[in-house]
Amino acid sequence: MTDTSATQIHDTLVLPYLNHAVRMFEQSYASRGDIDNAMRFGCGYPRGPLTTLDEIGLDVVRDGLAARYAETGDNLHKPADLLEKLVAEGRTGKAAGRGFYTYEGDAVVADDETPSADDQPQLKHEIAKVGVVGTGTMASGIVQVFAQAGYDVVFVGRGEDKIAGVTAGITKGLDKLIERGKSDEETKAAVLGRLTGATSREALADVDIVVEAIAEDLDLKLELFRDFDRIIKQGAILATTTSSLPITQLADATSRPESVIGMHFFNPATVMKLVEVVTGPSTSAEVNETTLALCAKVGKVAVSCADRSGFIVNCLLFPYLNDAVLLSETGVELDVINDAIKAEAGFPMGPFQLLDVVGNDVSLAIQKELYAEFKEPGFAPAATLEKVVADGHLGRKTKRGFHDYS
Structure with missing residues (x-):
């Protein structure tokens, strides 16, 4: 070039x-x-x-x-x-x-x-109590989103320390809102009062919707959805936050695939407005409409799509990031590419800055999934992306990726 x-x-x-x-x-x-x-x-x-x-x-x-x-x-x-x-x-x-x-x-x-x-979507199912499984950053954010919107939330983790960590993290987040004048002590107390932590999944028995936010491991999620099917009352919505795994397979692990749907929140869930609502071939229209309406009630912008690799955002974003790596392989400097995209397209970050924020290992995994699903030769992961991951340069989380953060 x-x-x-x-x-x-x-x-x-x-x-x-x-x-x-x-x-x-x-x-x-x-x-x-x-x-x-x-x-x-x-x-x-x-x-x-x-x-x-x-x-x-x-x-x-x-x-x-x-x-x-x-x-x-x-x-x-x-x-x-x-x-x-x-x-x-x-x-x-x-x-x-x-x-x-x-x-x-x-x-x-x-x-x-x-x-x-x-x-406009309407709640076709009554939603009073929400369940969340997971205690990581995404799960904690989802718990806070629902509790701040007025819902009672039961969240399940693997130990009392994990449960305490979620509550502490949400408390810290609410304190920051108070410091900025965006909340007050009374609201904080009300939000924390809606939270119930548990170490047993049995505590989810009477929730109206459960949102799974555990690790992106298909076997773990399949086991969890089989357990949802055993524990949670009939008529409840079973949702997953997966960004990459097939929702249809999770639905097939239950006896009620019509109740299974994707709710792909973006991180941090308390800040990012988008939720991709993903339907499988068996997801009922009522479950889809209720999920879309629920997103609106908690202040999110919901978009609808079907169960396909990448959904909307990742399917459009990661081939562009991969193309940026391919362009750099022709000799164009990373910062030249970053600066050009910010100036010409108005994107908030250049592609290499974003790759390092997302994690180059995550980016490579998503690009591989897109290549496998769509069979487009142009979706083949760039050799340089493969190399930075093999070298352990995963981005900001390892202090080095396409850029050095040490």
């Missing part, structure tokens, strides 16, 4: 990401609003990919992708059929008044794809 201008770096990394979002929408995997909200609230991007396409111009993006496809022959760079179709129809984006959205001047206006205000 001879041209390392910020614009060229942007086009090399961002245009395939936009194309992938078009294909996701084209396949009816998720709605336009959910795809955009997923990347805004899950990654902190200023705009979702389909809104970005409308602003840049679908014809401009199509031409840029066509040029890359001619150069690389990579199917991921071939303009999506829907992109070609919309350009042919003159729906080239904001400037034309219609792209993925419809515009009057600078404002998005309702069209035939805009959800009706009457279609």
Whole structure:
């Protein structure tokens, strides 16, 4: 790659990401609003990919992708059929008044794809008591989210020390809110009063929904869901926070697959607004609608998708990060790439900064899953990503990744 201008770096990394979002929408995997909200609230991007396409111009993006496809022959760079179709129809984006959205001047206006205000999800199941399994950072955050929203929460851990750790962590978080003037002692007492810690799963017997937030180990989760099936009352919702494992397999471990759903919170759960609500083929419409409504009640932005590797966010994010590593292998400096993406795309972090925050081992595992599911040659993990993980340079958590944090 001879041209390392910020614009060229942007086009090399961002245009395939936009194309992938078009294909996701084209396949009816998720709605336009959910795809955009997923990347805004899950990654902190200023705009979702389909809104970005409308602003840049679908014809401009199509031409840029066509040029890359001619150069690389990579199917991921071939303009999506829907992109070609919309350009042919003159729906080239904001400037034309219609792209993925419809515009009057600078404002998005309702069209035939805009959800009706009457279609807001409703609680089809009564939710009074929430169960959470796990005592790590994610589980603790989920416990706090529900308790702050007014729900009684039973949380289960492997020992009294783990239970005490969750309560201490939530207390510390509430104290910080008080220090910032965002809460008070009365609210703190009320939140802590809604918490019940337990070391036995039997304490979950009468919860209306349980959210599993244990390690990303399929065998452990399968054993847990079999136990949920034995312990928890019929009609309760059985949810998993997994970001990568098949929800369908967890559902099949129970006698009530219609009650199983994914609730993929983002870390830290108390701060991040997004929840990906993931349905398996057997998940009932009532369970899905109730879960979406519950997310809204606890102040989250819920997006809907089906059980497929990566869901929305990881499926769009990690191929872009992998492409950044591939670009660095051509000799472009990491900081040049980071700075170009922040300046040109407005992303809050450059790709190598984000890789180090997520963890390069986590990133590699997700990229491998995407490659296995979609069989796209362009999804093959970059050799440099494989090497930094093999060398133990996992990112901030090991004080060294693509950057040095010692």
